[in-house]
Amino acid sequence: TTEDLYCIGCGAKLQTTDKTQAGFIPASALEKQLADGGEKLYCQRCFRLRHYNEITDVPVNANTFTQLLNALGAVDALIVNVVDVFDFSGSVIPGLHRFVGHNPVILVGNKADVLPHSVKRRRVTDWLRRQAHAVGLRPEAIQLVSAVKGWQIPELLALIEKERRGRDVYFVGTTNTGKSTLINAIIKETAGVQDLVTTSRFPGTTLDRIEIPLDDGQKLIDTPGIIQTQQIAHILSGKDLKLVSPQKEMRPRVFQLTAGQTLFLAGLARIDFVSGPAGSFTVYVDNELLVHRTKLSNADDFWMKHRGELLAPPSTAELADFPPMHQEEFTPPNRSDIVIAGLGWVNVPGHAVVTVHAPQGIGVGVRPSLI
Ligand code: GDP
Numbered sequence: 001t002t003e004d005l006y007c008i009g010c011g012a013k014l015q016t017t018d019k020t021q022a023g024f025i026p027a028s029a030l031e032k033q034l035a036d037g038g039e040k041l042y043c044q045r046c047f048r049l050r051h052y053n054e055i056t057d058v059p060v061n062a063n064t065f066t067q068l069l070n071a072l073g074a075v076d077a078l079i080v081n082v083v084d085v086f087d088f089s090g091s092v093i094p095g096l097h098r099f100v101g102h103n104p105v106i107l108v109g110n111k112a113d114v115l116p117h118s119v120k121r122r123r124v125t126d127w128l129r130r131q132a133h134a135v136g137l138r139p140e141a142i143q144l145v146s147a148v149k150g151w152q153i154p155e156l157l158a159l160i161e162k163e164r165r166g167r168d169v170y171f172v173g174t175t176n177t178g179k180s181t182l183i184n185a186i187i188k189e190t191a192g193v194q195d196l197v198t199t200s201r202f203p204g205t206t207l208d209r210i211e212i213p214l215d216d217g218q219k220l221i222d223t224p225g226i227i228q229t230q231q232i233a234h235i236l237s238g239k240d241l242k243l244v245s246p247q248k249e250m251r252p253r254v255f256q257l258t259a260g261q262t263l264f265l266a267g268l269a270r271i272d273f274v275s276g277p278a279g280s281f282t283v284y285v286d287n288e289l290l291v292h293r294t295k296l297s298n299a300d301d302f303w304m305k306h307r308g309e310l311l312a313p314p315s316t317a318e319l320a321d322f323p324p325m326h327q328e329e330f331t332p333p334n335r336s337d338i339v340i341a342g343l344g345w346v347n348v349p350g351h352a353v354v355t356v357h358a359p360q361g362i363g364v365g366v367r368p369s370l371i
Pocket residue numbers: 049053110111112113114145146147148149173174175176177178179180181182225246247248
C-alpha cells in the first residue's frame with residue numbers, strides 16, 4: 001500500500017495508478033525500492049529529473065497553485081523565493097508579491113557556479129534586485145548560491161536565521177530553478193536533520209509539503225515547484241535541455257563583428273548586428289552550444305536551410321512543436337548584456353543596433369554589463 005508514502009523529491013503522495021498525476025511510481029519500482037530499505041522514495045518524475053535530467057511535467061491545476069499561494073498570505077513566515085540566475089523571467093511566480101502580503105522575502109539566485117569568475121557578483125545581485133522590483137517584489141536581501149556546489153549555503157542559512165525571527169520559513173520557486181537541490185544542500189549542511197523530514201498537506205489543497213524541523217520548533221517548508229510554461233525547459237527535450245543549460249563555468253566566446261554580421265546560437269536564437277561601429281560581441285552560453293557567424297544578408301537563407309541540422313537544437317523532428325521565432329530590436333547606449341532567458345547572454349557594444357530572434361514566449365531583455 002502507498003498509503004503513507006511520499007516522494008522525498010517533490011513531496012507528492014506516492015501512487016501507482018495514474019502516471020499523468022503527481023506522485024506516480026510504477027508498482028514494480030515501488031516494490032523494489034521498498035525491498036531495498038525504502039528510505040528514500042522518489043516518484044517517477046523526480047527519479048527521472050535526478051538521474052536523467054529529464055523534465056516530465058505533471059499537469060497541475062492553476063487553481064491549486066492559487067490556493068497554495070493564498071496560504072502563503074495567511075501565515076506569518078519568512079518567504080524564500082528561489083530563482084535561476086539564468087532565467088529570471090522563467091523563475092517569476094506571477095503575482096507572488098500580492099500573495100506574500102506583509103511577509104518578508106529573501107531572493108535566492110541559484111546556479112551561480114556557471115557564472116564566469118570575471119562576473120562581478122554585486123552586479124548580478126543589483127540586476128536581480130531590479131528585476132524583482134519590476135515584478136513588484138521587494139526582497140529584504142538577495143543571496144547568490146550554488147546548490148550543486150554547496151556555495152554560500154552557510155551564508156544563506158545565516159541570512160534566513162537573521163530574517164525569520166522565530167518564524168517558519170517557506171521555500172517557493174518555479175520548477176527547474178534548483179529548489180529541490182538547494183533544499184537537499186541545506187539538509188546536508190544542517191547535518192543530522194535528514195531523518196526528520198516530514199510531509200503534510202497544505203490546508204484546503206491537494207498539494208503536499210515537506211517540512212524540515214528547525215532547532216526552535218519552527219520549520220523549513222518546501223512547497224511544490226510551480227510550473228512556468230515560458231521556460232526554455234518546456235520547449236526542449238531532456239537531452240537538448242542539458243545541452244543548453246550551462247553545467248559548469250561558462251567560457252566567454254568573443255567575436256569581432258562589423259555591422260551586417262549575424263551570430264546564430266544553434267537553432268535557438270539569432271543576433272543580427274544591423275548597424276553601428278565595429279566591436280566585440282561576447283557570447284555567454286553553454287560551452288558546448290554551437291555559435292555560428294554568418295553574413296546578415298545570407299542569414300535568412302542559412303537559417304531556413306540549416307535549422308534542425310547544423311543549427312541544432314532544436315532537431316528537425318522537434319521543429320514541428322517548436323514555438324515560432326519573434327524579433328526584438330535593441331540599441332543600448334552603453335556596452336550591455338542582451339539576456340535570453342534560460343540560454344545565456346551576449347555582451348554587445350554601445351550604440352550597436354541589434355535584432356534578436358528568440359522563440360516566442362522566451363524572455364529577452366537588456367541589462368548593464370555584468371563584467
Ligand atoms: P526544482 O525543480 O526547482 O526543484 O529544480 P531541481 O533541484 O530539480 O534542479 C533543476 C535542474 O537544475 C537540475 O538539472 C539541477 O541539476 C540543476 N541545478 C540545480 N541547482 C544547480 C546549481 O546550483 N548549479 C547548476 N549549474 N545547476 C543546478
